Amino acid sequence: xxxxxxxxxxxxxxxxxxxxxxxxxxxxxxxxxxxxxxxxxxxxxxxxxxxxxxxxxxxxxxxxxxxxxxxxxxxxxxxxxxxxxxxxxxxxxxxxxxxxxxxxxxxxxxxxxxxxxxxxxxxxxxxxxxxxxxxxxxxxxxxxxxxxxxxxxxxxxxxxxxxxxxxxxxxxxxxxxxxxxxxxxxxxxxxxxxxxxxxxxxxxxxxxxxxxxxxxxxxxxxxxxxxxxxxxxxxxxxxxxxxxxxxxxxxxxxxxxxxxxxxxxxxxxxxxxxxxxxxxxxxxxxxxxxxxxxxxxxxxxxxxxxxxxxxxxxxxxxxxxxxxxxxxxxxxxxxxxxxxxxxxxxxxxxxxxxxxxxxxxxxxxxxxxxxxxxxxxxxxxxxxx
Amino acid sequence: xxxxxxxxxxxxxxxxxxxxxxxxxxxxxxxxxxxxxxxxxxxxxxxxxxxxxxxxxxxxxxxxxxxxxxxxxxxxxxxxxxxxxxxxxxxxxxxxxxxxxxxxxxxxxxxxxxxxxxxxxxxxxxxxxxxxxxxxxxxxxxxxxxxxxxxxxxxxxxxxxxxxxxxxxxxxxxxxxxxxxxxxxxxxxxxxxxxxxxxxxxxxxxxxxxxxxxxxxxxxxxxxxxxxxxxxxxxxxxxxxxxxxxxxxxxxxxxxxxxxxxxxxxxxxxxxxxxxxxxxxxxxxxxxxxxxxxxx
Numbered sequence: 001x002x003x004x005x006x007x008x009x010x011x012x013x014x015x016x017x018x019x020x021x022x023x024x025x026x027x028x029x030x031x032x033x034x035x036x037x038x039x040x041x042x043x044x045x046x047x048x049x050x051x052x053x054x055x056x057x058x059x060x061x062x063x064x065x066x067x068x069x070x071x072x073x074x075x076x077x078x079x080x081x082x083x084x085x086x087x088x089x090x091x092x093x094x095x096x097x098x099x100x101x102x103x104x105x106x107x108x109x110x111x112x113x114x115x116x117x118x119x120x121x122x123x124x125x126x127x128x129x130x131x132x133x134x135x136x137x138x139x140x141x142x143x144x145x146x147x148x149x150x151x152x153x154x155x156x157x158x159x160x161x162x163x164x165x166x167x168x169x170x171x172x173x174x175x176x177x178x179x180x181x182x183x184x185x186x187x188x189x190x191x192x193x194x195x196x197x198x199x200x201x202x203x204x205x206x207x208x209x210x211x212x213x214x215x216x217x218x219x220x221x222x223x224x225x226x227x228x229x230x231x232x233x234x235x236x237x238x239x240x241x242x243x244x245x246x247x248x249x250x251x252x253x254x255x256x257x258x259x260x261x262x263x264x265x266x267x268x269x270x271x272x273x274x275x276x277x278x279x280x281x282x283x284x285x286x287x288x289x290x291x292x293x294x295x296x297x298x299x300x301x302x303x304x305x306x307x308x309x310x311x312x313x314x315x316x317x318x319x320x321x322x323x324x325x326x327x328x329x330x331x332x333x334x335x336x337x338x339x340x341x342x343x344x345x346x347x348x349x350x351x352x353x354x355x356x357x358x359x360x361x362x363x364x365x366x367x368x369x370x371x372x373x374x375x376x377x378x379x380x381x382x383x384x385x
Numbered sequence: 386x387x388x389x390x391x392x393x394x395x396x397x398x399x400x401x402x403x404x405x406x407x408x409x410x411x412x413x414x415x416x417x418x419x420x421x422x423x424x425x426x427x428x429x430x431x432x433x434x435x436x437x438x439x440x441x442x443x444x445x446x447x448x449x450x451x452x453x454x455x456x457x458x459x460x461x462x463x464x465x466x467x468x469x470x471x472x473x474x475x476x477x478x479x480x481x482x483x484x485x486x487x488x489x490x491x492x493x494x495x496x497x498x499x500x501x502x503x504x505x506x507x508x509x510x511x512x513x514x515x516x517x518x519x520x521x522x523x524x525x526x527x528x529x530x531x532x533x534x535x536x537x538x539x540x541x542x543x544x545x546x547x548x549x550x551x552x553x554x555x556x557x558x559x560x561x562x563x564x565x566x567x568x569x570x571x572x573x574x575x576x577x578x579x580x581x582x583x584x585x586x587x588x589x590x591x592x593x594x595x596x597x598x599x600x601x602x603x604x605x606x607x608x609x610x611x612x613x614x615x616x617x618x619x620x621x622x623x624x625x626x627x628x629x630x631x632x633x634x635x636x637x638x639x640x641x642x643x644x645x646x647x648x649x650x651x652x653x654x655x656x657x658x659x660x661x662x663x664x665x666x667x668x669x670x671x672x673x674x675x676x677x678x679x680x681x
Contacts, residue, residue: 032477053657053661058477060477062503063499066466066470066499067469067470067499070463070464070474070500071471071474074470074471074473075475075478076474077474077475078477078479079479080479082478097463227441227475228438228439228441228459232459232460233459233460234462235460236454237463238462246454246462
């Protein structure tokens with residue numbers, strides 16, 4: 001299915017990442033937004049509030065982030081594509097119902113424009129320190145999908161992609177951007193509607209009384225049931241069976257949790273999206289995501305000018321982690337370096353997958369600004385020794 | 386020799402149309418008041434002749450939070466305290482449905498208190514049923530913001546000394562257009578209140594005082610659920626439209642019940658449509674066309 005032309009602002013624009021993300025959501029067909037103001041994500045909500053009334057959408061400034069996340073799940077189960085955005089402290093509050101979305105298998109998109117933490121931290125300055133919270137922040141065992149745009153153009157594109165993944169895999173999808181990308185203004189080209197592919201929600205083709213909300217078969221993603229059509233189905237945050245009915249025992253838990261994990265793990269090759277430069281024959285690979293992948297480039301260029309055989313990987317999806325590719329590359333290179341605005345979160349995954357096959361290092365940072373390319377360059381030179 | 390006789394027990398449950406019989410028996414204790422409240426809602430839905438395909442029910446967590454799972458409707462069992470915002474999202478996405486929130490006092494007014502007041506403030510077209518058993522029952526009988534002063538609970542073993550909430554006053558002052566309180570004893574009046582709330586446009590709030598025999602009655606040596614029903618019989622005073630400052634509930638003293646508020650006020654969606662229409666004029670397409678498409 002293609003986007004609806006009347007709501008797509010086809011053309012070249014000068015937008016920041018947050019505004020671009022809002023336009024991506026509109027192009028993707030999002031028509032419910034529940035959010036709570038928080039720096040540095042608020043421009044997404046502001047643009048949506050400006051655009052929605054004219055295109056049949058509803059923007060609601062909710063009473064808090066707990067309500068925001070709950071409301072987008074309610075609206076999505078009502079059949080309307082839904083989104084929220086937040087930053088640090090709000091992300092913590094949303095973790096409760098993010099878990100409900102995972103458990104209920106409800107599609108929606110949540111954008112976290114990361115700032116420095118912990119706690120109130122640095123409201124106006126960048127960080128990438130919520131990456132493990134994105135992975136494990138809600139209680140229990142589950143898999144997530146998280147995307148990390150590195151530009152306003154990609155903020156637009158990945159917001160559409162996030163909606164598509166959320167409908168395809170029937171789960172909330174995270175966009176883990178950062179203050180730099182959110183507030184960076186660049187050229188954004190919005191294509192014509194017929195160039196924008198959308199994944200529409202799959203509803204059951206069975207009749208009421210014959211269909212259940214979670215017809216897990218270990219392969220495909222079960223279609224959803226629509227409300228108001230006589231299916232009279234039940235869904236819950238409790239461990240449940242195919243009917244959506246609570247079942248409180250270890251067997252049901254195994255089946256339910258296995259589904260939540262397998263639908264991401266078994267489809268990891270379809271979900272994972274990397275950009276690679278010069279990784280074939282490289283001695284050193286620099287990995288990063290979001291703004292840090294742009295900051296790493298001058299350091300990589302400088303190292304290459306020194307004659308170092310160096311490649312780069314940019315993770316467009318950070319979760320699920322590109323485990324297979326990293327294991328493969330770690331056996332061929334001498335060292336892998338992670339650049340991120342924290343003290344080694346996604347690094348832990350890279351190091352685990354390298355499993356001692358090569359040297360690993362992190363160029364850590366407490367946040368508040370981006371890395372100095374020279375600090376990255378120094379670590380590259382160190383691992384070469 | 387055999388004779389055919391009418392079976393003494395009917396094969397069909399009288400509420401089969403509205404209850405999910407494959408989920409029965411329920412988890413509630415004997416003499417719990419919840420079954421009566423559920424019956425009152427089922428009767429109200431049945432007698433209202435509302436299209437049951439167009440009703441959604443949302444619960445939070447707790448004993449009352451299990452209600453959604455027993456109703457043969459599109460039903461959503463959400464997280465603790467968040468039934469109202471989830472239902473609000475559902476309502477805004479599908480204004481053509483009647484969305485009911487059915488949950489307990491701890492869920493709706495303690496952890497979910499902020500959502501209750503804000504959704505009432507917006508006058509969203511939701512029907513909220515709050516079963517108040519004065520205690521956190523599912524977790525084993527802890528003190529609640531509704532526990533009367535001096536009543537004992539597992540976390541107020543010497544008695545509760547905090548002021549409890551006056552729920553009708555809270556709902557009305559936050560903006561609810563329909564507010565009533567009944568007990569699990571007042572089946573006929575409660576059913577009527579549910580029917581009125583189902584037909585009300587805007588935020589309706591019905592508090593239902595219900596016995597928790599296992600935890601509240603036992604710990605406070607008040608007898609069984611039946612004894613609490615007798616207590617309601619002897620101590621409830623019906624005062625329709627009374628000053629809500631008078632409806633506080635003290636420990637084992639009179640309980641004022643009745644229909645307190647029944648007013649007309651534009652709903653959340655009415656207000657959006659009116660406001661945007663003024664700004665955008667005829668170009669504005671009123672929201673809430675229905676069937677989830679909302680004109681997109």
